Amino acid sequence: MSGAKFPSVPQLSVVAPCYNEAAGLPEFVRRLRAVCAELGCGYEILLVNDGSRDSTLEVAIGLAAQNPEVRVINLLRNFGHQAAVTAGLDLADGDAVVLIDSDLQDPPELIVEMVAEWRKGANVAYGKRRSRQGETAFKLFTAKIFYRLLRGLTKSQIPADAGDFRLMDRRVVETLRSMRERHRFIRGMVSWVGGKQVAVEYDRKPRFAGETKFPFRKMFAFAIDAITSFSVVPLRLVTYLALAIILLAVGATALVFVVKLINPAFFIPGYASIMLTIIFFGGLQLLALGIIGEYLGRMYESVKARPIYVIEQIYRQQDGALSGHNPTKPPPGAF
């Protein structure tokens, strides 16, 4: 394990995606640096600017100019949280890499406990939310349903109430780097890798500044991504449903025969029942097509194999001066 290989100077990378976080970013970096200093190891902070529309980039570059540990990865446009995290993971050099949101909802101080778990031999130390402050009752309710549903549908043990806030060792990061799927559900991908994964509990705080970038619409799309990335059970359900309906139809046919034999004059008036049956099964067929379509669309996007993100430039302090450069050697599959 990398922790055991470099017991005195394990190098830590912290990856933080930022989308319109200008107001809270200086406080975030200040707290993060205090924690890293306390750990007493070499570290780097990778701020991934995910096409922010406010002054996040300028603020982040300013922070990089002041702190040699800070690198700013500026993406060409908004690629989404999971893609931004992927860009950071691809460029992180540390023996251990921490993923953390830049809005201070994930307390940087917890990294100390995560590093302790890593040093004790954990491959992954993930933050588990004991409580969530500053979230709407609706978000809490839908999150609960989602995690229970995901558990029921997938074989891999994706822990409930855990976000992407986590520490991963080099081995796990390298494996993740090789997984270039387009619709990414990173916390699930990490569970899939396996190894020793331990929970570190914390209370999730309200945002320090700004507002959430995940309205219900995006959360719903994310949930569908998660389920389709980790389960083909919905496809199988379509087959089961079809079998059940065929059985029902055979049974109903037999029933009609029997009734006609017993009483040839029996007549069932049926406009309403026929219409309702047609509408019902029409809907069911469209649903089945839709489920197949979800998987087909994802296969289509995988086959195109477009990059997950595009980097505009990387900014960092070098020899006391701030420099921006394009990455010359992108990791395999990133471009």
Ligand code: UDP
């Ligand atoms: N984020 C991002 N790209 C996006 C949306 C969000 O990089 O398209 C970042 C955002 O800056 C934050 C983290 O991802 O650091 C989590 O987003 P947010 O706090 O809005 O989500 P929530 O905590 O409300 O679920």
Ligand code: MG
């Ligand atoms: Mg947040």
